[in-house]
Structures are given as structure tokens and as C-alpha cells.
Amino acid sequence: MLRDKTKSYELLLKINNAIVHQTTRETLFNALARELRSLIPYDRFSINLYDAERKFLSYFATAAGIPLSGISNQPRPLEKGIFAHMVIRTREPLVIPDLTRQTYFTSVENMLTVGLTATMVFPLLVRNTVLGSIHLSFRRAPENMDDLAEFCRELSSQVAIAVDNMLSHTKLKEMNEQLQRQKTYLLKQSDDGYEMSNLEFASPAMNEIMAQVEMVAGTDASVILTGETGTGKDFIARHIHKISQRRDGLLVKVNCPALAPSLFESELFGHSKGAFTGASGQRVGRFEMADGGTVFLDEIGDLPMPLQAKLLHVLQDQTFERVGDSRSIRVNFRVIAATNKNLEDCIREHTFRSDLFYRLSTITLHLPPLRERPEDIPPLLRVLSASQARLLHRPAPRYSDEVVADICRHSWPGNIRELKNLVSRMIILRPGQEVSREDIRSHLGEATAETPGGRFPTLDEAECAHIAKALARAGGMVGGTKGAAALLGVPRSTLQYRMRKCGLSPEDFRRQAVAREG
DSSP states (O other): OTTOHHHHHHHHHHHHHHHTTOOSHHHHHHHHHHHHHTTSOOSEEEEEEEETTTTEEEESSOOEESOOTTOOSSOEEGGGOHHHHHHHHHOSOEEESOGGGGTTSHHHHHHHHTTOOEEEEEEEEETTEEEEEEEEEESSOOTTHHHHHHHHHHHHHHHHHHHHHHHHHHHHHHHHHHHHHHHHHHHHGGGSOOOGGGOOOOSHHHHHHHHHHHHHHTSOOOEEEEOSTTSSHHHHHHHHHHTSTTTTSOEEEEEGGGOOGGGHHHHHHEEOTTSSTTOOSOEEOHHHHTTTSEEEEETGGGSOHHHHHHHHHHHHHOEEEOBTOOOEEEOOOEEEEEESSOHHHHHHTTSSOHHHHHHHTTEEEEOOOGGGOGGGHHHHHHHHHHHHHHHHTSOOOEEOHHHHHHHHHSOOTTHHHHHHHHHHHHHHHSTTSEEOHHHHHHHHGGGGSOOTTSOOOOHHHHHHHHHHHHHHHTTTOOSSTTSHHHHHTSOHHHHHHHHHHHTOOHHHHHHHHHHHHO
């Protein structure tokens, strides 16, 4: 029957029609197995895929027919599949009518154990590339085995095209899913307030920093941004990415304090389907999503020590494995980190790894607090008023020179974030109106008020008075959720530094609190 060329072509066409409309590996394989079974009395049928880069074999789908012991569905070295190895290396079919003469191979012993005594193996070739191999095995060698082999040789070319199309279809589907995830991610990040037009400054300190940013952006060097909470580290990180050669890739932000240890690997590395309970599908992690772009590690100083070790490994090799998957994934991303802590102090206190610090700190940029660069307040006030007014759909209020001067005298413990909050409140409460000095004082407190002698306090005096007020309210407690640092919205180490400059001792405020209670 198979000697008749016309009949062979009819059979090939029938098989082609059966498999051409399949949309998954499993349905394609099952359709092919079913059609072949009606033509060829095989007892086991399988298709292997070949990973040329890793030199690994894996099943295209679950094998049909008699199962073999000792062969896992997981990827395995090419050497483990002796017959697949032969046809992939030679690119020629292999027909063995009597396996009892090949018992020196472990895989042959497995086949003989389950009663398979003959096999045919064919390479899958597409555009001079070996995709893998197709295997047909039998309990008893067919009488017309040579005719079957000739037919299967032609069939293997057709199967190779179908497998190649299916792999391409699957890859495009995964790429589309990844693009959808990226779109969702970008939409979620659309309210982070980054606009190039918001980058306004006038101080010498910021002019120097922005000059350094321009130089750093053109490289792939890792960067650490330091500074108090609210100084604009997030904004500068996004600016570095936007003017870098990686601007067409994603900037993927990782909020380090929010990473639960149990979800660390899944969140950053992703997971495969079925990796754990609830993993209903494959998930791409943050690092893979940032391939070709930038990873922004925000508040890196708050990452627990055990997780720092895992992060360091990825930063060194830029390779990782998804949870539940043994395949290594190589990515190419740039790292920008930010912290409001002094990492060198953290290293001395054994809360931050020195090797991770040196990996991250190729370039360190320190953003000074707003109170140390009051020249930047007027331009920031202008651009923040315009941008927040657009977001809130209200007209921006007007600020007189006297009001702007009052705003510049405030110590701004929350820095730009605090200024942005004030601007938003004024847009809501005074839309299109003129903001009065009383409006500002009622929102900023005593720091902008004049002294009894008519003299405004200096910035240092205003800051010290503000810290003293917070210490008094906290009963002399510096750290903790109810401490002065929490009230002021600054790190404990920053507050302790400022207290030393002001000559303030927490013990004095503790004694005052005890005296009041007494």
C-alpha cells in the first residue's frame, strides 16, 4: 500500500488536514497519533524537541502508547536519549528491527522490559535546523518496515513543519500575554507623576546632580540614589531611565519593603504553571519583565538579609529560574536602587550585605533635602501647581511673593512630597483663588510664623523648633511607630543627626513627659 506514491501522498494529505488546524501541542500530537495509528501499527509514539543551546531533550507532548519507566517529562541531557542523539547528530533516520542486539544501552533495556523490540527514529528538519526527533516503536517489527520507514521519512518533513509552526504559535501567544501583562503593569504605574516638564530646579546642588545624571544615564552602570524620604529619588530614577539607551524597555519598580519572603522568588523570578497551589498559569517575574530595560529597587535598605543574598546572585549572573522550572533564564537589565538609609551604617550594624552594596554602588547620587535648597521651591511650586491642577481638574490657585517667601521658610521635613501635598490641598480649597499667608500657616504650622520681635526664624531655627515639638509630643521617644521620627516622616538615623546639630537630647523631653504625668 505504501509503495504506491499516489496513495502515500493521499495519506500525507489526510494527516496534514487532521493536524493543520490544531492550536495546542497536546491537540496536535493527539491528532497526529490518532491518524498514524490508523496507518501504522505502532505500540509507542513520541516526539522529542531538541534545545541546541543547552543540548537538552524534552517531550513535545505526552507520549502515546506503552509508557517507559525511567524517562521523565522534564528536560533531560541529549546523551540520555541515545537514538535521538544519533539522528540529531547525523540528521539521518535510524531503523532498528531487532533491539535485542542493542542491549548495551540503558534506554534499550527499558524498552525491552516493556516488550518493545523494534523502533524507527527520524530527525525533524526545518530550514536546515534540527527541531528534534520522531519515534515509532513496536512490540514486533512490522513485515513492511522498510516501506513504513520510507513513508515516515516523508511524513517527518511534514510533522517538522507542523511542530515548527506550533512552537512559533506558542511563542507568539506567550509574547502577546507578556505584552498584555506589561500593558497592565504600565497602566498601574501611570499615576506615579513622572513628567519631563516637572523637572524644575534652580539650586547649584541640583544643577550639579543633574549634570552627573546626564553622564550616568549614557552608561549601564548601577546607581544608588540616597536621600531623605520625599526628596525625589523615584523621579530621578525614572529620569535616568528615560534618557538612557534603555528608554524603549520597561522601568520595573520593586518596592523592597513590600516583598514578603514567601513571595519573593515568585514576584521577582516568576513561576511556571502548577509550581504551587494557586499557580494556575505561568507568570513572568519583575526581572524578566525588565529585560532590555531597568530594574528600580526602591528602599533597598529595608530588604531583609536572607533576601539580599538571593538578589545578589541574580545581579551578579543576571540569570535565574522561575519557581517550578529548571530552565535558566538570562536577562539583561540595568539596576537603579534607592534608599533613605545610610547603607554604610547598615553594613556596620550587620543589617546590609557589603557585597550587595559594592555591587549596587558603582555610582552614588545623594539628593539633598528641600530645606537645603530653598531656591528650588518656587519653580517646584509652579510646575506642581500646573500638573496637580490638571490631575484634579481644577484651576490652580495664585501665590503672592509674600506667600512664596513663607513657603520657602518652611523646613519641609517631608520634602517634595510634603510640598506636593500642600499644593494639592490648595488646589482643592482655593481653586483659581489667591492663597493667603494665613492659609499657608494653618497648614504648615508655626515654622512660617514671625517671632515676637518681628523677625522670621532662620531655616535652622525653624527646623530645630519643629524637631523639638515632635520630641515633646512623642515624650522623648525617637524611634518606633509613635516616635518623633515617625511623626516627622524621616528615618531615625536622619533625625538623630539633626538632633545632634540642634543640641537636642531626648532625655530632656522624657523628663518633661514624666514631670507632666506626675
